[in-house]
Amino acid sequence: MTFGSFNNTAKLNDSVLALWARVLNSVSDSRLILKWRTFNDDSFRERVRQGFSGFGIAVERVELRGPSFHVDLLEEYGDIDIALDPFPFSGGLTSCEALWMGVPVVTWPRSRLVSRQTFAFLSIIGLPELAAENADDYVRIAAELAGDRDRLTSLRQTMCERMRSSPLMDAPGFTRQLEDTMIGLYRRLEAESH
Numbered sequence: 001m002t003f004g005s006f007n008n009t010a011k012l013n014d015s016v017l018a019l020w021a022r023v024l025n026s027v028s029d030s031r032l033i034l035k036w037r038t039f040n041d042d043s044f045r046e047r048v049r050q051g052f053s054g055f056g057i058a059v060e061r062v063e064l065r066g067p068s069f070h071v072d073l074l075e076e077y078g079d080i081d082i083a084l085d086p087f088p089f090s091g092g093l094t095s096c097e098a099l100w101m102g103v104p105v106v107t108w109p110r111s112r113l114v115s116r117q118t119f120a121f122l123s124i125i126g127l128p129e130l131a132a133e134n135a136d137d138y139v140r141i142a143a144e145l146a147g148d149r150d151r152l153t154s155l156r157q158t159m160c161e162r163m164r165s166s167p168l169m170d171a172p173g174f175t176r177q178l179e180d181t182m183i184g185l186y187r188r189l190e191a192e193s194h
Helices: 014-026 042-054 070-079 093-100 117-124 135-146 149-164 171-193
Strands: 002-005 031-035 062-065 082-084
Touching: 002 014, 002 070, 014 031, 014 042, 014 135, 031 070, 042 062, 070 093, 082 135, 093 117, 093 149, 135 149
Parallel strands: 002 031, 002 082, 031 062
Antiparallel strands: none
C-alpha cells in the first residue's frame, strides 16, 4: 500500500510527519511517496528523512521525489493508492489533481478556510467520509481505506467521472452564476444611485 502527497513541502511540519508516521505504522508494509521540487536539495531531503526516522519510520519506507514536467507528475499519481492531505494548510490544486487522477485524499479540515479546501472538494464529489474529525480518525480512515482494495479500485475507476459531473467542473454553470451575480450587483448599485 502506497500513500503519497505531492503538496508543497512548506505545508509539512512535525505534526503532519507524526500523523503520517502513525498512518504508516497502522498499515503494515506501507510506504509513503512525497514529491516536490525542494526534494532536489540533499540537506532538505535528509531533514525530512530524519523527521520520519524520529517518529520510528525506516527511511526506506519514505521515497522523496523531486520536480518533473507536469504531465509526468500527473502520471506519478499511478504510483500511489491514497493521498494524505497536510494540515493546517490543505491541498488545493494538488488535491484536485489527485482526485482527477483517481486517487482518494484523506484530509483533516479545521476551522480556518486554508484547511478546508480538500474537504470542500470531497463533499462536492460525494466523499465527505474521507474527512477526519481528529488525528485518530485520520489514521482510522486511511487504514480502513488501505484495507479495502475493492473500494480503492472502485474509487480509482470512478473518481474522474465524479469530478467531471460535479460543480467543480461545471464551467458554464459557474459562468452563469457569476454573470447573474454581477448583473444583480449592477442593478442594485444602479437603483441605489437614483
